[in-house]
Amino acid sequence: MSFTYEYPRPSLTVDCVVFGWDGLALKVLLIQRNEPPFEGQWALPGGFVQMDEELEDAARRELTEETGLGVMYLEQLFTFGGVARDPRGRVVTVAYYALIDLHRYAAPAGASDARDAAWFSFPDLPQLAFDHDRILKVAHARLQGKIVYQPIGFELLPKKFSFTQLQNLYETILGEEFDRRNFRKKMLSMNILIELDEYETGGPHRAARLYSFDEARYRALEITGLQFKI
Amino acid sequence: MSFTYEYPRPSLTVDCVVFGWDGLALKVLLIQRNEPPFEGQWALPGGFVQMDEELEDAARRELTEETGLGVMYLEQLFTFGGVARDPRGRVVTVAYYALIDLHRYAAPAGASDARDAAWFSFPDLPQLAFDHDRILKVAHARLQGKIVYQPIGFELLPKKFSFTQLQNLYETILGEEFDRRNFRKKMLSMNILIELDEYETGGPHRAARLYSFDEARYRALEITGLQFKI
DNA sequence: TCAAAAGTGTTTCTGCTACACCCATGC
């Protein structure tokens, strides 16, 4: 079967930058290519957009097929269409970035269609195929820019988390340290956290209280003019 | 001549939201469609991406062809790929938004390939073809969001402008009023304006001093950590 | 009892906001 058009058309793909957080470092999910071009090199998960699917659905489908990852925060990043970005011909890719709680998806590899998939610590990454290093750079900049004025950091954390975990996340992503008291004050002042009656245990130190993000509350306050801000 | 592919491919287009400023209102450039679908309706300028041109170049080319407009601030906005957004079939469009000084391009219509083009005051727009009203809404939100932390407002003004002009621009785009003294103070404190020895004349009142935006200075200060902020 | 992280308030400073009067120009 083949498809004929009066004018030439670029191929259209989606690529996903999947960020995870393991409590210490920001991670990126990469897959190892098993065919040319760039065979054997690491690349962002992605693939061709079907004719009858929305772009975002295509991104989710590719993620599930290649890595077994399911629902998560997903947002369109940028469209990369450089004429020489793929040696096989003109390929325009709509890039997305995703945020997931790494602990809920410990083993991304293993899906039916899964190639070799692995988490890499940012920014210690291998050389990437195509222009994927550039895409990744843009995604990281977006994450840094957005995490300070939208409550997307919680997407990377377990449902229940301590203040230390939350602060470590912010400090790593922004490459900047915060005063513990001020950080806590600012976060709590927005009234979007639920103080749980649960505590983190195990460490040789006082148990930290756990919190969860109150998304419903956030949406409500957002309408009344709350400005999330770190 | 025709082109055959093993798998079907969506069409790829670019569409441009061109914002202008006439001193009183924010304007949007629209063209009237002279063929189906949506014949006779107003739409964003745009068209198909050539196989050998960058996406941004395609956007500039379409703008020149359809409206005669040349160099200007142009930035990728978002990619719209809804499966039913074009009745002719799957068409994915990479939307851009542009900012121009309206006085330098008084008559957009008149280019060789120009269809009927006209400036409309935002937000009093006719019903638009395709999903262009949604694209426009996204573009306006981006403009509102970006103008407060990037010095893009100057792209809409003449090279030489008074503080009143600048403030009117901000007030209209943000739908919010500012204190004259505080606005001036904040702008001047960033050290990115050049105070000219020229004055606006004509009004039955004291002549306003003119300023120009010092882009080189801004770029230099940006590196040293200046944060543009209104 | 020691090591390690959790939890907590106050002071200082900076930057934002609010606000009113005189000046220059054209008619």
Next chain:
DNA sequence: GCATGGGTGTAGCAGAAACACTTTTGA
């Protein structure tokens, strides 16, 4: 001389930043 917008400074306030000691837990 009057109407219109241009130009300017200061005081008060709120939010950010700086900062240190006590508590709890496990080993």
